[in-house]
Amino acid sequence: MVGGITAKCFRTMNLPVINSGEESDDLDYEQSFSSDAYSSTSDDGDEEVDTTWANVELQESHVEPVDSEPERIEVGAVYSSYDVLKEAVAKENIRQFCQFRTDDKRSRSWKAVCIDLSLCTWHIQAGEGMTSKKWKVKKYQPHHSCREDPKMARDDKILTAKIIASEIAPKVKVNPDYNIKLIMSDMYETFNIRVSYKKAWNGRLIALECKFGNWEASYNELPMLLEAIQFSNPGPVVHLQSQQTGTPHTSEFR
Known part of the structure; x- marks a missing residue:
């Protein structure tokens, strides 16, 4: 009452x-x-699955886009956290109807490759700074040499x-x-x-x-x-x- x-x-x-x-x-x-x-x-x-692009953890810290986040993925681009970087990579692959997986993940480094590694050279490698704790792209091959899968456009599980x-x-x-x-x-x-x-x-x-x-x-x-x-x-x-x-x-x- x-x-x-x-x-x-x-x-x-x-x-x-x-x-x-x-x-x-x-x-x-x-x-x-x-x-x-x-x-x-x-x-x-x-x-x-922890080894695929789909495992993007959504945290309050990056729900809202930050003005300082890069507009595109490229060598030298710096992201505020690993989650923000991985989410950006996931979105870029979705737009290309392609998939990727984590090849190596350590506390301060991450490497991802195309899910079809035998046919595609797409890859990205990034690391966390010693003091800033931000993640910087060190290597990046943005183009998938494998064939995109148009069927993914009809499968909303990738998004x-x-x-x-x-x-x-x-x-x-x-x-x-x-x-x-x-x-x-x-x-x-x-x-x-x-x-x-x-x-x-x-x-x-x-x-x-x-x-x-x-x-x-x-x-x-x-x-x-x-x-x-x-x-x-x-x-x-x-x-x-x-x-x-x-x-x-x-x-x-x-």
Whole structure:
């Protein structure tokens, strides 16, 4: 009860991801899947193998493009982190309908080659600076001598939800209700690949969570927020309706 008004808090899984005036098909789509389908730890069934280009970890530190990041990959280009560099390489390969894999990865160096090493000379080698901790491209052969695979344009698995999230992050920051169908259209315009509705939805969800946090974290902050309200505005009475879960020291709102 806050200021005499009773307010019930619901479990996070029952809340809509977007509170907006977006087209009704987004809401219908949301209700047709369980909450697990939209978890940022799942990428629509895409398996991310550590030795392939697909394993691009999306971190808050590089969700939004940094002005200092290079516009194109070339020898001497410097990136703020390994993840940012690998993501840029992944996007460039997607545009060429080609794939790559990690050939050697150490704490301060990385080498990647074309997935078809016997037929292609494409490769990149980069290392981390001793003091700056930034990653610099040392060797780079940008052109694939293997044949591009046009079938990849019809297989949206090569364009993961994490990469979509990184690509749309600036627009999500301005407009959290970025329309799903518009995301699909923008991905086709950028990469010439038709992604599924579900993949675009998951991409937007990841971008939203990276920018604004997730529902679970927001609920964890709610008790502190209510306590602050009581402290700054003496008088309101707050009563949190919760129940114990199977996890020790963990409760959930009712």
